[in-house]
Amino acid sequence: MKALGINETLLETVLKGTLEGLSMTGIAPDPVGVARHLSQARGITVIVSFYGERNGNMALSMSSRTANFFASKLLMEEITEISEDTLDAIGELGNMVAGRYKDMLSNT
Numbered sequence: 001m002k003a004l005g006i007n008e009t010l011l012e013t014v015l016k017g018t019l020e021g022l023s024m025t026g027i028a029p030d031p032v033g034v035a036r037h038l039s040q041a042r043g044i045t046v047i048v049s050f051y052g053e054r055n056g057n058m059a060l061s062m063s064s065r066t067a068n069f070f071a072s073k074l075l076m077e078e079i080t081e082i083s084e085d086t087l088d089a090i091g092e093l094g095n096m097v098a099g100r101y102k103d104m105l106s107n108t
Contacts, residue, residue, distance in 0.1 A: 075089055
């Protein structure tokens with residue numbers, strides 16, 4: 001079986017870009033090696049597409065509880081239910097993270 005090749009530049013971009021993008025909202029998550037996904041009736045995924053010399057997509061997925069937490073941090077008010085404001089905030093968060101990816105990969 002052939003080993004999975006990992007592009008270290010892309011891996012570093014995903015890790016660092018996500019942390020830097022989230023830090024713009026005051027969120028500083030601890031990095032983890034393994035994730036446990038809780039069952040949620042409704043999850044949220046933000047997909048941002050990149051077009052240019054190289055094309056791709058970035059997806060940021062989270063539970064509805066996490067989405068409300070991130071939206072609360074970004075909007076500086078308590079959010080307890082998924083609403084248009086939550087979705088707008090999570091969309092903006094996705095743009096912030098994708099913007100960091102784009103900046104970090106611009107010279108590669």
